[in-house]
Amino acid sequence: MIVPLLDLKAQYNSIKTDIDSAVAEVFESQYFINGPQVKQCEKAISNYCNTSDAVGVSSGTDALLIALMVEGIGAGDEVITTDFSFFATAGSVARTGAKPVFVDIDPISYNIDPDQIRSKITSDTKAIIPVHLYGQVADMDPIMEIAEEYNLTVIEDGAQAIGAEYKGRRAGSIGHYGCFSFFPSKNLGTSGDGGIVVTNDPKRSEMLMIFRNHGSKPKYYHKFIGGNFRLDTLHAAVVLAKLPHLDSWSDVRKHNADRYRQLIEEKGLIDNGVISLPVEVANRHIYNQFVIRAEKRNDLQAYLKEKKIGTEVYYPVPFHSQECFAYLNQKDEFPESEAAANETLALPIYPELSDDQAIFVVNSIVGFYSDQRYI
Ligand SMILES: Cc1ncc(COP(=O)(O)O)c(C=O)c1O
Structure with a gap:
């Protein structure tokens, strides 16, 4: 007997007609960038995560990076996060020029230990990134309390945890941002790289949309330096087909x-x-x-x-x-x-x-x- 770590072919075979027709529809339209499926996917994911807004992006890594960029986090700033996660969590912080500050984990949940956060806060601390590792939400109540007390932004790294809940609240809906990955091995994976940021703040949502498009609004006028962080129409279509x-x-x-x-x-x-x-x-x-x-x-x-x-x-x-x-x-x-x-x-x-x-x-x-x- 063979038992792979993951069997994506089995999943594809079970929903092949849905995926094939969703992909074919995009090819028929040739609307590969910002096609209507992107908005539909954003609406569906914000409903699923219980947030007012969602902005599709190019990966879970870029979801974290763009949230940090919208907050204006960079050189001289510190961001507190767990010591134990996929590299993207800390890598995104370092890429902005800010300093990642690590906190040990709770050995039961493998998530950041909220009791050890306070001692790492300095006057340069701007944000906390709790990670919901393996599909279980970090202990968010004490994290949100600390964030409120010190006026910090909370960016949930929910890359592994779409649909997970904490005291009845969906992952991504508790902090200021929730970042998700559609990497193929995730519970909701596309056929390549993709991600999404959810938020309950329409202003942040608008900034995310501007930043994912090189910081331009209107087109060719750049008030900010963003990047190409768009979610491809094809990936949005695949996510929509899989979401049910x-x-x-x-x-x-x-x-x-x-x-x-x-x-x-x-x-x-x-x-x-x-x-x-x-x-x-x-x-x-x-x-x-x-x-x-x-x-x-x-x-x-x-x-x-x-x-x-x-x-x-x-x-x-x-x-x-x-x-x-x-x-x-x-x-x-x-x-x-x-x-x-x-x-x-x-x-x-x-x-x-x-x-x-x-x-x-x-x-x-x-x-x-x-x-x-x-x-
Ligand atoms: C905890 C965590 N954060 C961030 C990411 C980055 O997501 P992506 O691979 O879509 O860039 C992942 C994905 O592997 C992850 O597991």
Whole structure:
């Protein structure tokens, strides 16, 4: 049996006619830039995220970058974020010229630890970027409280968390901006790169639209220096075709997570302490990733690879240890992000995963820990 980390062909085959006709429609129109599907997609995503506005952009990375640019964040400013995320979170801050300031994570949720934010605030701090890692919203109430107290902008990095909820509120609708990615491996992925920024502030929304088009309004008059951050019509059309399926896909991911939990517990892997399971912390978790902690993680990953089971380490190097951030010299202790980088492993959780495949994954994990070579 083969169990890939993700099976996009299976997803495509299940909705092939919808995708093919959405793409064909764009080709028929030849309206590749700012076609009507872009506005439709923005309307549909703002409805889905419970925000008044949404602005399609070229990627999740550019969603973060453009939000920072609209806020005028740059050299001399500091932006507080987690130490443990995909590179784009911190990279976007550094690209503006601002200084990313890292905070350790809560070991249960893997999200930024709100209790450690206050001590990192200085007179240069302008924003906080909480990341909703793996599909679970960060602890937003204390973050919003701190932001209000210090007058900081909150940019939610919801790239992995579209449709996730925190106390009944949708990811992206709590801060000043919510940034999402349509990268193909996300719960709502397009056929390439794409992203969107949601906001409840019409002024910010208008600025996002200006900045994604080289800062021009009217055309050829540039009050700001923006960029080409537009969402292609083709990607908007694909997202629109997939959106009606998103909730059922996320529900099946949750079902798969529950099944893994049950199988892993039944096999005694929790009781003997070799595996710990992801914890749902009062949110709707959309399981973009199902991430366990595992003893001898690297050996387990190699063993599963031999069994043709795809897994991934998200992420092996926390930001404070990245070579490109050595100049930041952030020597604070980040024990939890380091532990997560060393111990975590993502298992296949995609909606088309069969029960036989889930059983095979867990039996293979049992096989690893009972293999004499690894004891
Ligand atoms: C947490 C996080 N932030 C930002 C991004 C960037 O999104 P994109 O790949 O669409 O640029 C990703 C995507 O991988 C991500 O996982």
